[in-house]
Amino acid sequence: xxxxxxxxxxxxxxxxxxxxxxxxxxVVDKKDLTGVFKLRSSxxxxxxxxxxxxxxxxxxxxEDFTNYANLVGxxxxxxxxxxxxxxxxxxxxxxxxxxEHLTFTLGxxxxxxxx
Numbered sequence: 117x118x119x120x121x122x123x124x125x126x127x128x129x130x131x132x133x134x135x136x137x138x139x140x141x142x143v144v145d146k147k148d149l150t151g152v153f154k155l156r157s158s159x160x161x162x163x164x165x166x167x168x169x170x171x172x173x174x175x176x177x178x179e180d181f182t183n184y185a186n187l188v189g190x191x192x193x194x195x196x197x198x199x200x201x202x203x204x205x206x207x208x209x210x211x212x213x214x215x216e217h218l219t220f221t222l223g224x225x226x227x228x229x230x231x
Contacts, residue, residue: 118216119175119207125150128174131191131198131227143191143227151176152217153194172199172222175207178215191227192220200225 132145152175174192181187184204192199199222207217 118209119152120177120217123152123175126153126194128153129193130180131193133189133191133200133227135189141225141227146193147180149176149180174199174220174222176218176220178206178218181218184218187218187220191225192222198225198227199223 127148127150130147130149131143132147134142134144154173154175156171156173172194174194178184184206187201187204190201192201201220202223203221205219205221206215207219208214209216
């Protein structure tokens with residue numbers, strides 16, 4: 117049994133990001149996929165400035181991605197919100213060693229594109 121058998125999958129859009137430059141971080145490609153999304157967000161106030169934070173996670177199908185090393189820094193669009201992938205971990209089945217899912221830790225992001 118995998119996480120995809122236990123929780124409802126939801127659609128999301130994977131965003132390939134080109135970093136920096138004069139135009140800022142830009143979306144150069146999009147891919148519609150499904151996975152298990154867990155929203156965790158909050159606000160913090162510091163020096164009279166409120167900042168929205170996120171520690172949302174997305175459990176993605178490993179077969180949807182060919183190179184796990186290049187996923188950090190890419191983007192996710194879910195329900196009109198943009199997120200940056202800040203870390204990736206492999207969810208392995210310890211009995212057979214097969215990677216069953218990828219867990220993306222997500223931080224809020226703003227890209228030069230409508231999500």
